[in-house]
Amino acid sequence: MRMLRWSGLALLGTLTVLPLSAQERVDVATIERIKTEAMERSQVMDIMSWLTDVHGPRLTGSPITKAAGDWAIETMKGWGLENVHYEWWGPFGRGWVADHFHAMMTAPHPFQLIAYPAAWSVGTNGVATGDVVRIAIDSVADFDRLKGTLRGKWVMMDPVPTIEAHWQPLATRFTDDALAGMAAVQPPTQAQQAASRGGRGAFGGGPRGPNMAQLRTEFFVNEGVLGVLVPSTRDGGTLRAAATGNRNPDAPAAVPSIIVAGEHYGRISRLLEKQIPVTVEIDSRVRFTDGDLRSFNILGEIPGTDPALKDEVVMIGAHFDSWHMGTGATDNGAGSATMLEAMRILKALDLKPRRTIRIGLWTGEEQGLIGSRQYVAAHLASRDSTGLQTMPAWQKFQAYFNVDNGGGKIRGVFQQSNPEVAPIFEAWMQPFNAGGMQTLTITNTGGTDHLAFDGVGLPGFQFIQDPLEYGTRTHHTNMDVYERIQPDDMKWNSAVLAAFAWQAAQRDGQLPRKDAR
Structure with a gap:
């Protein structure tokens, strides 16, 4: 796959990306404002500290998770977001x-x-x-x-685990060769697309x-x-x-x-x-x-302003819950903080999107994507024995963008077997090419909340992120704490999410969808 590389020259106004998509326009001027706000006036690490040091860990159903939710709701209201509220679902359990x-x-x-x-x-x-x-x-x-x-x-x-020396560094970033290999992957077969999640046993x-x-x-x-x-x-x-x-x-x-x-x-x-x-x-x-066996999602939005498009929705989200041993920093305070900061950036710049931009923070993800699936079933679509059953909002849904691979720098996007989004995302990545975001892969990635949307035929995407220590030290462990977060990566990720949300909200047409059957 040919990667477009932005020259880094100062550009003003709106960039038309050629030749991959003569119709795809990139609002470079606004994205530069987004990047400046994200890098120079960032609040993302303060958000991280509130979610982890003060309100961590966030095991679904626990009182501290509700306290974290209260903080997030009051914070978003303080930024001026609208329609900020809990949406309860359940029962979940104790x-x-x-x-x-x-x-x-x-x-x-x-x-x-x-x-x-x-x-x-x-x-x-x-x-x-x-x-x-x-x-x-x-x-x-x-x-x-x-x-x-x-x-x-x-x-x-249980048997004694085999413990060997670490001959490779615990923290890594993707090499150019590794990213090129991801970009070269062929579309998966239907059998390979079957998502699997690890066991939850005792x-x-x-x-x-x-x-x-x-x-x-x-x-x-x-x-x-x-x-x-x-x-x-x-x-x-x-x-x-x-x-x-x-x-x-x-x-x-x-x-x-x-x-x-x-x-x-x-x-x-x-x-x-x-x-x-x-x-x-x-x-x-x-x-x-045992007082309340339900759990919740947290929602807030910046309303759309285009009379013809304001009822359409661009959604960014991450799971808000964590496991109980650390403070839920890389999994997934990082994703939640990125989404909150992206919304803060858009609001701080007083941007007026054509479509509504909505944030969703989910609980119950660690027990099987429960919160996001409940949201999709309540508002967008569900499946029964006769097939896909859609609601009116399904037609007006633009895209969902998710972060849940730790706090590592975003390097690209998993296309989720949707080849038609490639030229669009290549255009949107251009303002971030110089910083290392250049890779698209047709690969499906699983195990997190974009699957709730992808599963009903909606554009749902997860980002390629540098691994850092996610798979070697922090994922689901007692070492999943604030200190394992890299501030510059978090600032970058917040800028990327704000930019993708803005581009999706401003685009004339809807993003292409896969066959929903």
Whole structure:
């Protein structure tokens, strides 16, 4: 794919991009104003601090997530955005808060454990001190074998994770060759387009057959097991989040599920292999909030001004929720802060878009894109046994742009198997070419909220971002904190989102759509 490169010459007014699209016009003058506001008067890192330091983590359903939402709503109102409000959906399930946690190996030697409860895990009901045992449950017959042996014990079932040295840097940016490879990818087959999300399970160890997890849980409760220790899937003392199934208020009784750093899990396991008894004490005080089982999305907008187009909508968005171990900085405070800052920039410049520009901040993304899918089903379209069922707003929807790949610099756009947007996005990227945003890839990317829109035939896009430490250190971990955010990348991303929203709002025609069937 040929990449257009902007010469960097001072341009005034509106640029017509040739020859890729003789009709695609780029409002360079306004985009330069957007870039200046984003780079010289940025508030994005202050927004980040409010979302993470003050209102993090933001586990869906938790009181702190609602407090974060209240802050976001009042902030957007203060900027002058209109129609700012919560949109409630549900039921989602119980909220959950870890009020206090302590974990230590007390024998054979005192040793502080790096550990934390899985989300929605039950607590220990006081300090729970007991020996650790390693067991295997490979079939229902193992329940009879283990009966009467586990009372007052902490149980380990998973294998010790393999932890190797890091021979490559933890933080990386895309090389030119890597970006060229992405641009050269051929359209995926229908089978390859099937999106998949990682597991949300609680306990490891043993088969995942029908009801086996629940049978294990019932067995552990009846046998008086103190809880289950689960190894983190990250190293370097980093804990990667997991969840139990206890957010359902009708969930059966369970035992605590505690995630332990892989290195510490390994030490305990090796001591047990040497027939050296290990005792741990864990105090996990958690709180379920059952008052309101719903969750929410947050919406706000800059109304359109063109009488013929003002009812059409350009939407930018990101998921607002996070996991519970860090403060939800790279996943996805960065995306939420980028969207909020983009809206602030557009409002601060007193721009008057032809179409309405709307922000959507979703919860429930980490549990399966629930918030964004609820929004799409309520306002735009849904699918049933007869196919796609659209609403009037579906026809008037221009595009949705999403950020959820950490805080790394935006380098391009995933086209989501829509080849017809290529010349348009190439034009829109031109003012950002010199800074490294030059890549389009036909590739689909999954696992986040643009899929809710793409799934009903609407233009929904995610951006290519430099990885930084997202996949090596921060994603879903206790190290997902403010310090892992790069301020200059965040400023850049805010400018890109504001510019794309503006271009989409000002364009004469709608963006091309894929076949919605």
